[in-house]
Every structure is written in C-alpha cells, then in structure tokens.
Amino acid sequence: MLSRNEVKYIQTLRHKKNRDEEDVFTAEGLKVISELIEADFNLKKIYALKDWLDEHTDIENAVEITEDELKKISNFKTPNKVFAIFRKKTAEQIHGLKNKITLVLDGIQDPGNLGTIVRTADWFGIENIIASTDTADIYNPKVVQATMGSIARVSIVYTDLKAFLSNNKIVVLGAVLDGENISAIEKLTESLVIIGNESKGIRNEIQPFIHKKISIPKKGNAESLNAAVAAGIILAKLVS
Template sequence: MLTNNLIKFVKSLQLKKFRDKNNLFIAEGIKTVESLFNSSTLTFEYIFITPGDFIEKLQIEKQKPLKIIEISENEMKKISGQTTITPVLAVIQKKDPPKLNYENNGLYLALDGIQDPGNLGTILRIADWFGVKALICSNDTVDVYNPKVVQSSMGSLGNVNFVYTELNNFLKIHFESQSVLAADVNGISVFDYRFPEKSLIILGNEGKGIRDYILSENYKKISIPAFGKAESLNVAVAGSILSSLWRKQYPSSR
C-alpha cells in the first residue's frame, strides 16, 4: 500500500540531503531499473510498478527479496520526478565506497566541478563502455545519485567505481605527476600522443574548465585539435574521445 508517509519518503529522495541521510537513491524507467537490478553491486529496497509483466521478468532473471508495491498510474505520478508516467520506480541502497589500488595500470577520469547531470550520466556510460577504472570526482561535482544523472547513465552507475574527494590532494597522494593529464585547449595534440598505460585524465567544469591551481601543477596538458569554428567541445564528448584514444593504445588493459 502506498501510504502518505511512503509518498513523502520516496519524494524526499529527489534531494541530496535526504539521499545522504538515508543512504538511498531512486531510479526510474524500465531500461535503467532493469540494468541496475542486474548489477551485483546494488541492493534494492523497493520497486514500485504499475500493472504489467515487468516484475515477472526481473524475478525470472534474478531472485532477490524485494518489497514490491503495485500502484496505479496516478499514484506513480505522486512519487515520480519525471514529467511522463514511468512504469517502474526503484529505491536502491547507495553503493559501498570502492576499495581500489590506484597503483594499478588503467584509465582513470578525474572530474573537476562537472555540474550538468546529463553530462555526468553520459560520462558514467563512457566510463562503463571503455572500462575506466574509476571516476575521481571533486566534492562540488554534481551528485552521482541525482535522479537525472541516474536516468542519463542508463544503468552504468552500477558498473562504474567512483569517489568524491578534494581532487588536487587526492591526485598528489595516489598518482605520479607523469601519469596525470589535464584536458586543456592549450595542451599538445592527442592525435600523436602516446598515453601512459596508467593515465588519469582531468576533465574540467563545463564553463570554466579545470581550476587554475590544478592546471598550475606539473601535469601534462593535452587537447583535441579543432578543425572547424566551434569554440569548445562538450565535456562528455571530449571525455569519450580521449577515452577512446587511450583504449586504442591499450586494448588489453584491465
């Protein structure tokens, strides 16, 4: 039964302070919920569904103890953050912080103040596609559990490691300066660049780029050459190109 208290509780998870307080987040839509459901890193608390056969499909693929609540479309409107009616909404426990050995080779992406939820969601999909070891996010990067991030990640949230931290100190502790690369318009062309097998690429804020005090560190600056008149590339597009070029050089790196 969908009580008023439960409605208020689920709707509160639209806000970061309540997601942090309860260690929970929400996911909506068949594709997103199905992908997250099949992730071994996540535990579901509730699944709210409108009438249909969606939940039977999930239960056949993987048995999990769930609080499954069937509700009407009007009730779904009360708890959903979307403008169109979604057939399924899930309340899920946040992932445990990853235990990573940053001495290992591989590709890492550092996000310096990314603000757009759609960009972060796309970067999660990129990281999932190219096998990025982890996203290292500055503390002011948009919350990875923001519903719009979860939605645009299309389930990749469950497959990607990420941490939030004071970025510059973290890089100094865990990465040698020669393995850190700053994506900057004044950098050298990546087209003829040989990436280190252990590479951390810093992607900057959508409007301001990478912070000056990070750029002032002894990190190599790299850029994607422009051949037209556009002033800049979208940060997620740039991240995809750079990840692709690194992966082309190290197709077997895990």
C-alpha cells in the first residue's frame, strides 16, 4: 500500500535535481533490478507486486503494491512488476584505475548514446567511466533501463575533468581527427581513453592532457562518427 505522499516523493525523482539532492536513482523491471542487487548497490526501497515478493522473500525494505500503484510510480507505459530506489555509487566506491582501461567522457550529451557507451564498456570489461559534469545523466530513468543491467557493472563518476586529469598519472589517449591511425595502436592494459562530444570533439581545455592522439581513419564522407561507435572501435582495438 502506497501513501499519496510516497507516490509524490517517488515522482519527484523523475527530475535530476531531486535525484541529486537525495543521492539516489530509480530502476525498474526484473532484469535491471536483480543485476543491481547482485552488484551490491545499496537498495533504499523496493516496490513490487505480490508474485515478485513471493519469489524474493529475502529482500529488505520491500513494499507490496498493486498494478495500479506501480503504474503511478513507473516511468514507462508497461511497467514490469518491480520498481526500486537505489543509492548512487560515490566517487570513493570507484576501484583504482591502475592496470585498467578507463573511459573518460567529455560532454556526451545524448542520453541514448550514453546508455550505449555504458553497454559497450561492459562488453569489453571496462569497470569505470569518468564523465564531465555536462555529460548526460546516467541516472535518468530511461538511460538506466537502456543500459540493460550494464549500469550494475560499470561505475560512472561525474567530475570536473580538468581537475581530475591534472592529478592523473595514467597515460591518456584522446580520440581526435588528426591522431595516429588506431589500426597502428598496440593492445594496452592501462590507460584513460577520452571520447569527446560527437560534433565538437574533445574540448580545448582538455586537449593538453592528452599524451597520445588517436584517430579512426575516415574513408568516406560522413561528417562525424557516433560517439558510442567511436568508443566501441577504440575499445575493440585496445582490449582484444
């Protein structure tokens, strides 16, 4: 049973401002929620239909709700049995970046693209993504779902990239238009790989932090390459 106030509170979490203030995000559906729980995300509260609860008797902070109540709090037209509020990961929870490939996103503004990048990172076993503060919000309910559970395995931290890169000791690769052909780059076990905004590229104030400029050679006439596609091509080359 959901009180009117609880419904209202949950609905406020559709807005980034409120999620940020509360330091939480919401997720829905069997698959994404079970992967987040499995990945030890801190579960604040879970709202579920009776049949889901009957199968998950060990879950704490659970509230039984009706289909109608689920519809009120869901962000989707066809909700799927369970809705949960999780605490975000904090920067401290990011595991060390040593001996790992880490993606650094500079101004990726399209939420769908960000979701695809997170899934691509997960495919290649990338554990961490550092994102500029103007990168799309991974905790937007639609992006959470679009990652199809990969959000449970890839940690994203939003931070001031300039400050972060100033204190960094790992070699930094940057995808630019005039760098070394990616096909000549060797497999790597440790680096930061900066992916810039699709139309603007990596911004000027970040460029000086790049140790090695890399490029995906253009054979045709497309104006730009989708940022998720570019990230996939670079990770495939570095990781496999």
